[in-house]
Amino acid sequence: MHRALPVLAVLAVLTAIWYLGAWRMNTPWALAQAERAGVELSAGELFTETMRQERPRLPAPHQVAAELWKTTGEMALRGRAFSKRSLIYHGAITLGATLTGFALGVALGILGAVAITYSRVAEMSLMPWAIVSQTIPIVALAPMIIVLSNAVGIEGRTVPKAIISAYLCYFPVLVGMVKGLNSPSASQLDLLKTYNASGRDSFFKLRLPASMPYLFTSLKVAIAAALVGTIVGELPTGAISGLGARILIGDQFGTPLAIWAALFAAAILAGVLVTVIGGVQALVLKRMGMAR
């Protein structure tokens, strides 16, 4: 409860600001409607009107919650969880590409970090490019990746989406692992030298276990980045499924409720993914005896 209280307080303030914003932003349309119908609205009636428009400028929180429920839980209850109108279906599409991209990005990040740790040449040649890669706007790169992967004959969108997602998420893993693999002190490395230990031993017995706390910290950043990458990959590419596509379609068809519901679905998905990794982290570090 001690930990929940500040979070809940902030949540309450944000919700209040949101309601205030919805009321202000939806007022002009409500007034225009009333004028057309020739009725006078009291302040109370005006407020109610701003809270239940079908296409509000800014939907109120309860409207978003209702839309979210309608497109997830309610459909699941009716046994249509994987209908194309369900956010569960679109979320699963996005999740699939995210996890593929995450796996790819983590593998690349770890391999890159090992190369950088063991080779001065790799450090000097790889690191600057890794940094440059993150300065290129992914929105500009995404369509090119889609076109190129189509050109080389890759069917479907999961692979290009995963590539975009990996492109965003390898970087925190690379940086975290370079730091982690280099975290043993000089005397710890010297100690292994006095045992005449092989490079293999010093990697598996010292550098790798020493890097675990760094790895998990960067995995949490990476999984969120992977999700963002996938959604960005779904936006400019004419995809019709996935949470990103729902956001884009909602925009094109002028259904703000759909946009916001998809947005929240993405946020919830990100929260769940980060929590899962946090759980794995706690478990692994505890088994390694590193949690106190």
Place this chain on the structure above:
Amino acid sequence: MNDTVIRADNLDLTFQTKDGPVHALKGVSLDIGKGEFVSFIGPSGCGKTTFLRCIAALETPTGGNLSVNEMTPEEARKSRAYGYVFQAAGLYPWRTIAGNIKLPLEIMGFDKAEQEERVKNVLQLVDLEGFGGKYPWQLSGGMQQRASIARALAFDAEILLMDEPFGALDEIVRDHLNEQLLALWARTGKTIGFVTHSIPEAVYLSTKIVVMSPRPGRISDVIDSPLPAERPLEIRDSAEFIEVAHRVREGLRAGHSYDD
């Protein structure tokens, strides 16, 4: 008793730095006999740690000769001639105390049963029976350092090199560990090279005290201790002890100028 195990002859080590060459060691000659307890004492920069690292083949001298067990330091390392104890215990937080002691044994390829046996023996030697299953953070600083000594002893090297092993511990713990170290030395008959900043520690422990001075790093005095092998802590109040400590202090003063 007096077979020479470590022989340094006119040893030089010069580091090239941006500000010009630094003479970490210059003309260092010293013989260390089997079973001796030799302390190296001197101010920072006198090369005492560097000398120890040369013996361990962690640094390579730029001149002179150095042999360990009549081999080059590199060969001596490969034949597991020595165990090294650093100032920081450096135990792996993800291994238990027993797991940490097994580390060199795993690397050197001892079989499982022998690993267990050796862990049991060295834990007993450093008075840590029953702590094998604990993680390092569950132990005090002094106990961690004892565990790191156990780790250095586990593969039965004849020589123990210790680089300010008790430097980070408080006086009371240090006294206790010094006593234990002497007992351990008496029981095992190892040759010990011990770097320290503390005059009482050096005098209390050693059969031979090597006083060093900086710029360039060199030996300014070698004192063969007249103290008996049996040394209760009270020996530090004896006239003999005070005399040796005085000579060490004089040696330090002579070799060291505080002007620069």
